[in-house]
Amino acid sequence: MPEPLTQLPADGRVTDEALILSVQQGNKRAYDELVTRYKMRLYNFVLRMVSDPDLAEEITQDAFVRAYINAEKYRTIARFSTWLYTIAINLVRNHARRKKRSPIQRMPLIGKDEGDKIELEAKDTELLPDEDLEKVETQRHISEIMTKIPEHYREPFVLREVHDLSYAEIAAATGLKMGTVRSRINRARAHFRAHWTARFRNTEDSA
Numbered sequence: 600m601p602e603p604l605t606q607l608p609a610d611g612r613v614t615d616e617a618l619i620l621s622v623q624q625g626n627k628r629a630y631d632e633l634v635t636r637y638k639m640r641l642y643n644f645v646l647r648m649v650s651d652p653d654l655a656e657e658i659t660q661d662a663f664v665r666a667y668i669n670a671e672k673y674r675t676i677a678r679f680s681t682w683l684y685t686i687a688i689n690l691v692r693n694h695a696r697r698k699k700r701s702p703i704q705r706m707p708l709i710g711k712d713e714g715d716k717i718e719l720e721a722k723d724t725e726l727l728p729d730e731d732l733e734k735v736e737t738q739r740h741i742s743e744i745m746t747k748i749p750e751h752y753r754e755p756f757v758l759r760e761v762h763d764l765s766y767a768e769i770a771a772a773t774g775l776k777m778g779t780v781r782s783r784i785n786r787a788r789a790h791f792r793a794h795w796t797a798r799f800r801n802t803e804d805s806a
């Protein structure tokens with residue numbers, strides 16, 4: 600079991616789990632470090648679920664507040680990231696139930712595919728004009744395709760492909776059985792491949 604920290608090392612090189620245990624001991628700096636590490640990753644995940652930047656920011660902040668208030672409930676049997684995503688997923692689902700509609704209506708522009716992974720995180724890099732145009736076009740195609748994947752497939756798909764959670768961690772975060780997680784991710788991949796192939800086949804036919 601990771602030992603809670605009495606103070607945060609200057610280089611910040613400490614596990615998430617040790618940090619949250621320090622939060623349990625009242626270490627506010629440890630909490631601030633966790634927020635720094637996860638605020639953008641969690642915001643990007645929530646944004647892909649709710650497709651509303653303001654709402655995504657609100658839910659992300661709420662998730663961190665709840666993580667802080669309920670820090671004592673964290674147990675080291677799970678990674679901190681899994682526990683945090685569980686909080687965010689429940690908040691997104693609660694919002695969807697309140698609105699009585701799917702939490703996904705549109706997707707923000709997302710990056711191009713790289714090997715077997717689909718790179719969905721925005722990159723803060725300078726691109727040459729031609730490269731920029733190519734990337735934006737690719738983002739637009741992927742964005743449109745992602746909106747066609749049913750939300751209940753997309754949720755574990757994004758956790759796997761974007762955030763690199765293991766199948767076991769996704770099962771813990773979503774409350775799904777392992778077999779269901781694998782099945783939904785495979786179905787999401789199949790949806791993506793089918794739409795991607797169809798889109799570019801249509802592009803070639805119209806050329």
